Amino acid sequence: MSDKKLPSAVLTETPQPSATDEVNPQPSYKIRRRSFLKGLGVTGAAATLGTGIMAKGIPLFAEEGSGSLTKGDAAILRFLAAAEIIESDIWLQYQELGGTQDDEVSRLASKLIPGYPAQPTGGNPVYMQDLIPLDADMSQYIHDNTEDELTHEVFINAYLKSKGADTVNLDRFRTLPSSKATGANQFGRLTNLMQLTVDTTWWTRYRSRTKNPDFGDGFAPAIPTLAAGQHTAIPRTDADTNDVNFIQAVANTAGFHFAWIEQGGTSLYPKLAQRVTNAEVLRIVLSIGGTEICHFQTWHDKAGNAPHLTNVIDPVTGVSVTFPDLNSPPFGGEDFQTNLIMPEPTVFLSRQFPPCSIIRPTETKGGAMGAVQGLTGDGLFIGQSKEFFRSLHDLAEDADEARRGAR
DSSP states (O other): OOOOOOOHHHHSOOOOOOTTOOOOOOHHHHHHHHHHHHHTTOOGGGOOSOSSSSTTOOOSOTTSOOTTSOHHHHHHHHHHHHHHHHHHHHHHHHHHHHSOOSSHHHHHHHHHSTTOOSSOOOOOHHHHHHHTTTOTTHHHHHHHHHHHHHHHHHHHHHHHHHTTOOOOOOGGGOOBOOOOSTTOOOOOBSOOSSSBOOOOHHHHHTTOSSOOGGGTOOOOOSSGGGGSSOBOSSOSSGGGGSSHHHHHHHHHHHHHHHHHHHHHHHHHHHHHHTTOOSHHHHHHHHHHHHHHHHHHHHHHHHHTTOOOEEEEEOTTTOOEEEEOOTTSTTSOSTTTOTTOOSOOOBOBSBTTSOOBOOOSOOOOTTHHHHHHHHHHHTTTTTTOOHHHHHHHHHHHHHHHTOOTTOO
């Protein structure tokens, strides 16, 4: 690889634009980025990201190869395809250890991911048992959520291909290690579920009657200790299942992480839908986005059932986590009881309007890059390569530059 220095915006997390900033295309940066990658021998359709189901791959510049779609619509769909591939990778890890162990998901995954085993793993019995306090149907919901994300990624790529547009493949980045616990396939991953810093402000955000992140409002985390240090949401080895309190804390962490993943998709799809030009592409974005909302509502309900735990210490990292009673102060009361899963009415568009029950945030500026920043801040990409971050940032930047009605 060339030693030529990358622009800093490619290597680091790009700041998300504020609600008052306009995101404009930057042709001069595009030229610099294209020139750099040409130095790597990466140009046009030859700049593939792997050799999986869609062998054509995607160039690192999504404005190329849009086929009969507008450049913006193709860029939006490619970013959503990448997001769904990342989600599938996350959920497959949860499915192997905690999902219903039929072969439906594994067979589907084996058709999409080269070398992925077509047989179920059998799961991790201790982990699966500790998910039950959150809900007796947790394993089935994990299974179904995983299947949904796999179908989303393959559909979006198939649609792009049908329109003569370049598709997305991230197989070359499946390099992160798997859990070594019983039930985990020993297979390269895109994401890391063992060093998470989980943002649980979604809990308070969706229960606020006066605040909306689209207005710059902030929210307190439901589980403050998950926002400090690095936490595992799956057993790393079978040793993690020996301490009954610790493995329950791991399952609780997963329960809140499930909802965090899906609230991100719940906002991402309506954000990008506002930039789509073609009615059929809009139909795709709204239809898939609706299932993300279904997922989030399900996991929001389950997280509130997490057993209360105090000062549970990770035996490997020494990090502490506490899962408080969310029906007690500083929460509790009508708006914070744990069986509430529907968005409370809040301010929307303008504080002059009456409160409305809505998805939030939905401000479109910087939506794709904001999603990348959120995934990165969660710790999901700890251990990934600079090339992976370059690719993901390029996809996000191109999606954010899409404009309704532009060619």
